[in-house]
Amino acid sequence: MKSCFISDNIPPVCRKFTCVTVLLFICLQLSAQDYTTIKAKNGDGIYSVLKQNGYAPNEYLNEFVELNQSKLGKNNALIIGRQYRLPLKKDSVATVVNSKVLPEVSSRKVGKKVAYEVFGPKYREITEKSKELSGAVYYLASGHGGPDPGAIGILEGHQLCEDEYAYDVTLRLARNLIERGATVYMIIRDPNDGIRDEPFLKPDRDEVCYPNSVIPLSQLARLRQSTNAVNNLHVRNKGKFERHVVIHVDSRSKKENIDVFFYYDHGSNTGKRLANTLMKTFMQKYAIHQPNRGYEGSVSERNLYVIKNAVVPSVFIELGNINHTRDQKRFIISDNRQAVSNWLRDGLIEDYKKSVK
Secondary structure, rough: OOOOOOOOOOOEEEEEEEOOOOOOEEEEOOOOOOOOOOOOOOOOHHHHHHHOOOOOOOHHHHHHHHHHHHOOOHHHHHOOOOOEEEEOOOOOOOOOOOOOOOOOOOHHHOOOOOEOOHOOOOOOEOOOOOOOOEEEEEEEEEOOOEOOOOEEEOOOOOEHHHHHHHHHHHHHHHHHHHHHHEEEOOOEEEEOOOOOOOOOOOOOOOEEEOEEEOOOOOOOHHHHHHHHHHHHHHHHHHHOOOEEEEEEEEEOOOOOOOOEEEEEOOOOOOHHHHHHHHHHHHHHHHHHOOOOOOOOOOOOOOOOOHHHHHOOOEEEEEEEEEEOOOHHHHHHHHHHHHHHHHHHHHHHHHHHHHHHO
C-alpha cells in the first residue's frame, strides 16, 4: 500500500504528477482572500474557536483579533451569529509529499501484509496482528532532527545523538501501533534511516517535518513547525480518538541514572491521564523484568511548547540520560530500544481502552 497526503488548507487547484510508486502533489500558495470562516455560537470565545479548529491559541490570538476587529464585541468577545475569519496557517503552502506512514486501517484486513519503506528494508513489511487500536490516530514526534542533533553522549569514541535514538524508538513504536490497527503519522521523518539494529546510529541532518518540510535551525521555529503539523492534521481527523506522543532523550550529569519520565501540560486532564497510564505500564514491566531494581520514573506537568500548544492530548517522554553508562545501554542495544517501544505500545493500548469504553 503506497500513499501520499497533502497538508491541510490546500487551494482548489493542484497539479498532479504520477511516478512509479508514489503520487506527488505540488500545490499553489493560498491567495490572501482564501480565509476559512466560522459562525460564532453560544459559548464560543476566540480561544475555544481557535483550539477547536486546530490552531495554537497563543500563537494565533493576536492575528485573529486583527482580522476581525470590526466584528468583535466588548473585550474582544465573539457575537453570536456573526461570521469570523480564521487566520491563514503559517505552513499553509504545501510542498512535495512522499509519506508512507499513514495507513487507512478501515481498508485493511487482519493478517494482510503491507509494506512501508520508512521502516527500512528489514522491517518494511507489517502484518496487522489485531484491530484493537482501529479508529485511533497517533501523531509521533521524535525530538530534534535536521540541523539539531539534540543532546550528545559519548561511548567508546562514538557520538550518541539524541535525535537518532529517539527516532529509532519512535519508528519502532509506529510499527507496533500499525500492527494493532492504528493510523500513525510520523511528524519527524528521515528519508533513508529506517529501523536500525546496530548499536551506534550514524548521525545525519536530513530529517524533515511532516509533510516534507525542511527543519529550521531556530529552536522556536522548529517547535512551531512540528506543533503546527499536528494541529493541521487534527483538523483532518477531528472527532477521532487522537494522541500526540513526543519522544526525547535527556542529558544530565554522567553520575545521574534516570528512568523514563512522562510530562503533560497543566491544562490537559486527558494528557495527565495518558502520562499516568504510561508510567503505570512501565512500573508493571519493571516489576516483571527487573523485580529487584525498582522503578523511579515520574509523571509531572511541564510548560513545554509542543504539548502546551498542541490541540491534541499530548505526552512528552524522556527516555533516559544519554550521558549515563547504564542509560546508554537502554539506547545502544536494539533489543532494549524495542522493549521500550513495546512498553509504550502497551501503555497506549491501555489508554485507548480506558478512553473508549
